[in-house]
Amino acid sequence: GEQVEQLPSILRVQEGSSASINCSYEDSASNYFPWYKQEPGENPKLIIDIRSNMERKQIQELIVLLDKKAKRFSLHITDTQPGDSAMYFCAASSNTNKVVFGTGTRLQVLP
Amino acid sequence: GGIITQTPKFLIGQEGQKLTLKCQQNFNHDTMYWYRQDSGKGLRLIYYSITENDLQKGDLSEGYDASREKKSSFSLTVTSAQKNEMAVFLCASSIVASINERLFFGHGTKLSVL
Numbered sequence: 001g002e003q004v005e006q007l008p009s010i011l012r013v014q015e016g017s018s019a020s021i022n023c024s025y026e027d028s029a030s031n032y033f034p035w036y037k038q039e040p041g042e043n044p045k046l047i048i049d050i051r052s053n054m055e056r057k058q059i060q061e062l063i064v065l066l067d068k069k070a071k072r073f074s075l076h077i078t079d080t081q082p083g084d085s086a087m088y089f090c091a092a093s094s095n096t097n098k099v100v101f102g103t104g105t106r107l108q109v110l111p
Numbered sequence: 112g113g114i115i116t117q118t119p120k121f122l123i124g125q126e127g128q129k130l131t132l133k134c135q136q137n138f139n140h141d142t143m144y145w146y147r148q149d150s151g152k153g154l155r156l157i158y159y160s161i162t163e164n165d166l167q168k169g170d171l172s173e174g175y176d177a178s179r180e181k182k183s184s185f186s187l188t189v190t191s192a193q194k195n196e197m198a199v200f201l202c203a204s205s206i207v208a209s210i211n212e213r214l215f216f217g218h219g220t221k222l223s224v225l
Contacts, residue, residue: 002170006153032211043201043216044154051211089153093211097142097161098169103153 002027004092006102014110019077021105023090026071030092033066033073034099038087047088048075080109113138115217117202122222126194132187132220134202143185144203144214147171154201160185189222196224 031052036044063076093099146154156169158177176188203214
């Protein structure tokens, strides 16, 4: 089936620095790319998303980039804070409504 | 606001047992999903349903059945639990079929098989 690759699986950064997570997808019909944050013991929650008609989107400290030609998209968290420590999942979907997730990145923001 | 309720929260089963997990949403969402979450493997799609009475296989459907009895509910059956299996099953829903929108997740059912 369709796959979404996500790297790195573990990411440790110093507080105040940037963190980047990269994903790639296979299905060229994918047109919606959400990012979810999952804190320990909690369910995943949407933090930002981007559609295929955009290349860049920013919400506060979160930036997502989409390169449709390369079938890659990425999440960048600027000025990381301890509260950003969590699991992050990328996902991709097309008009079939099938949402495929990446394998997740555990982000640890070190003081 | 709406809510997605998964029951039970914890499920302990025996090897070979048939186990059913239930999910209810009051968002009036069209599409519902079942994912399995294993450590280090992300969220893998088992089944999804675009609308009432619809059923679509995900990448991990073997060993599972699902049923969309009505718009608000989507149940998942583990047909034969595997010994020492441990995973979290997450149910999710999204608003309208054919338009990609965010998923809202339940809090999960934690399965342990003895």
